[in-house]
Amino acid sequence: MGLPYSKKVIEHFVNPRNVGKIEDADAKATEGSPACGDMVKVYLKVDKKTKVIKDIKFESYGCASNIATASVTTEMAKGKTIEKAKKFTWKDAADALDGLPPVKVHCAVLAVDALKTAIENYENKFGLVVNKKPTDVEKVRGRLEHVIDPRTGLDVVRTKLVKKIEVKKGVVIMYVDMAKDEQFSGNVENELKERIEPLWDVKEVKVVFDKS
Amino acid sequence: MDYIYLDNGASTKIDPEVLNAMIPYFERIYSVASSQFSHRPGIEARDALEGARKIIAEGIGAKPEELVFTSGGTESNNFALKGMASTTNRGHLIVSKVEHYSVLYSARTLESMGFKVDYLDVDRYGQVDLDKLKDLVTDNTLLVSIQHSNHEIGTIQPIGEVVKIAKERGAFVHTDAAYSFGWLPVDVERLGVDLLTITGHKIHGPKGIGGLYVRKGTPIKKWMDGGFNEFDKRGGTENIPAAVGMAKAFELMTDVEIEQVRALRDYLKKKVLSIPDSHLNGHPEERHPANLNVTFDYIEGESVVLHLDMRKIGVITGSACFSRSLEPSHILMATGVSHEHAHGSVRFSLGRFNKKEELDYVYEELKKVVENLRRLSPMKKED
Numbered sequence: 048m049g050l051p052y053s054k055k056v057i058e059h060f061v062n063p064r065n066v067g068k069i070e071d072a073d074a075k076a077t078e079g080s081p082a083c084g085d086m087v088k089v090y091l092k093v094d095k096k097t098k099v100i101k102d103i104k105f106e107s108y109g110c111a112s113n114i115a116t117a118s119v120t121t122e123m124a125k126g127k128t129i130e131k132a133k134k135f136t137w138k139d140a141a142d143a144l145d146g147l148p149p150v151k152v153h154c155a156v157l158a159v160d161a162l163k164t165a166i167e168n169y170e171n172k173f174g175l176v177v178n179k180k181p182t183d184v185e186k187v188r189g190r191l192e193h194v195i196d197p198r199t200g201l202d203v204v205r206t207k208l209v210k211k212i213e214v215k216k217g218v219v220i221m222y223v224d225m226a227k228d229e230q231f232s233g234n235v236e237n238e239l240k241e242r243i244e245p246l247w248d249v250k251e252v253k254v255v256f257d258k259s
Numbered sequence: 260m261d262y263i264y265l266d267n268g269a270s271t272k273i274d275p276e277v278l279n280a281m282i283p284y285f286e287r288i289y290s291v292a293s294s295q296f297s298h299r300p301g302i303e304a305r306d307a308l309e310g311a312r313k314i315i316a317e318g319i320g321a322k323p324e325e326l327v328f329t330s331g332g333t334e335s336n337n338f339a340l341k342g343m344a345s346t347t348n349r350g351h352l353i354v355s356k357v358e359h360y361s362v363l364y365s366a367r368t369l370e371s372m373g374f375k376v377d378y379l380d381v382d383r384y385g386q387v388d389l390d391k392l393k394d395l396v397t398d399n400t401l402l403v404s405i406q407h408s409n410h411e412i413g414t415i416q417p418i419g420e421v422v423k424i425a426k427e428r429g430a431f432v433h434t435d436a437a438y439s440f441g442w443l444p445v446d447v448e449r450l451g452v453d454l455l456t457i458t459g460h461k462i463h464g465p466k467g468i469g470g471l472y473v474r475k476g477t478p479i480k481k482w483m484d485g486g487f488n489e490f491d492k493r494g495g496t497e498n499i500p501a502a503v504g505m506a507k508a509f510e511l512m513t514d515v516e517i518e519q520v521r522a523l524r525d526y527l528k529k530k531v532l533s534i535p536d537s538h539l540n541g542h543p544e545e546r547h548p549a550n551l552n553v554t555f556d557y558i559e560g561e562s563v564v565l566h567l568d569m570r571k572i573g574v575i576t577g578s579a580c581f582s583r584s585l586e587p588s589h590i591l592m593a594t595g596v597s598h599e600h601a602h603g604s605v606r607f608s609l610g611r612f613n614k615k616e617e618l619d620y621v622y623e624e625l626k627k628v629v630e631n632l633r634r635l636s637p638m639k640k641e642d
Contacts, residue, residue, distance in 0.1 A: 108635075
């Protein structure tokens with residue numbers, strides 16, 4: 048028994064494809080957070096007519112599996128339509144790598160989620176959302192379940208870091224149970240905004256720091 | 260170049276001299292250590308065991324009958340905590356938050372049995388908070404267990420002060436000196452501790468042997484039932500070849516050699532900390548001579564470890580991705596750093612066989628690996 052990783056995982060880890068950022072990306076998304084030890088950022092360039100992913104790049108702060116799954120996911124997505132890429136599962140990514148150790152499966156989930164969220168952000172931005180349900184508190188809360196509370200490594204809904212959400216005429220206000228001058232307040236504000244701003248009918252996002 | 264092993268804090272290569280000293284106790288003298296009224300092989304075996312005990316006991320300022328051989332540091336720590344439980348009517352225990360798992364989980368076991376346990380805070384360098392300790396020790400405190408030096412970040416604890424505070428309220432003191440033994444002066448009289456853990460395999464000795472110093476009069480209970488071995492404190496056939504090896508390894512740890520390793524560690528430290536956005540973990544001065552622990556910002560440790568392994572360099576990290584529990588190092592977290600800081604930590608632990616040329620190579624490769632991973636990272640500073 049050697050390393051717990053397949054040859055393909057090691058190969059992608061050593062020579063990751065599609066690394067970097069796209070400055071004029073059509074959409075991007077971040078999943079995970081440094082607090083939980085894994086973070087992936089995905090950038091997309093999509094052909095307006097054909098909806099084919101023309102270019103995709105990623106950045107990763109994470110372990111070997113994180114880098115390898117992000118790399119293979121971008122490789123799978125490049126040249127596919129967003130419709131097709133949306134349907135990728137973590138299993139597809141893991142299979143493409145000839146498997147992952149069970150404790151590392153969450154890395155594949157993260158990479159594929161980042162791709163899906165980036166596509167969703169693209170659809171919101173370019174008016175491609177099919178069931179144009181107006182954004183409500185439920186929708187916001189669902190999205191926030193992907194934002195990690197940097198102090199605990201759990202999501203901000205579960206830890207009640209975001210204690211109240213208001214949605215009114217395209218304006219989303221989130222009340223955060225944290226003082227403005229706390230260590231992570233800047234990160235939290237950016238992440239919350241990044242999560243909610245892409246929604247198709249959201250015009251403004253406000254983050255209010257209000258420590259109980 | 261051969262593989263460069265910088266995980267000596269976990270375990271070390273046995274010294275050939277140590278191995279040679281052990282061989283006769285497999286081939287020629289293999290009896291159990293028995294009484295003076297026994298057959299000659301048994302007496303020979305006993306002499307070997309007692310010879311080893313004398314060397315080690317004297318080296319730590321103890322009497323031979325105060326040193327109980329065990330299977331290693333983990334057993335010694337279990338013995339110290341569980342063996343002391345229920346020996347008096349006191350029901351309170353204090354351990355630090357940066358202890359080895361064998362102390363932490365023994366404490367947790369005692370907690371589940373009804374003991375009250377306090378986990379003492381440490382400062383940013385990993386040293387225990389003595390003021391807090393003063394507040395925690397009461398007339399109900401049975402035992403205070405604080406390690407001598409930390410196996411991960413190398414920080415040395417002010418054990419003398421801990422003993423003073425504990426003794427004012429009549430509590431016993433245990434220190435886990437598994438990582439210090441042989442490397443740092445460990446004198447039970449000067450420290451004033453009642454119990455002290457040592458181990459053989461972090462000083463180029465064999466695995467499977469360790470010891471617990473038990474100050475005369477300490478009411479510890481027999482930990483492992485069996486025969487009357489080890490002054491009736493630990494049943495089981497003594498591991499004589501390993502005891503002989505441990506004593507030999509201890510003798511080989513000379514001051515000159517320790518200073519050589521310290522100089523090499525300082526050499527590596529200077530080079531590694533010249534990498535931008537790197538930070539030393541642990542205490543800058545009060546530190547184990549063979550230990551270096553550094554965090555590299557914006558990257559994660561498992562990736563560093565794997566890349567270095569491919570370049571034939573063996574180190575470890577406190578990252579969650581490296582651990583079986585998917586939790587970052589409890590030691591680094593106790594020093595108050597962020598998850599990210601713990602994830603980006605790398606431990607380099609040196610030993611007798613490391614060479615300066617190796618460290619030059621390690622630095623060059625490490626620099627490349629850190630640069631490459633930072634290029635991938637979404638957290639890198641914008642240039």
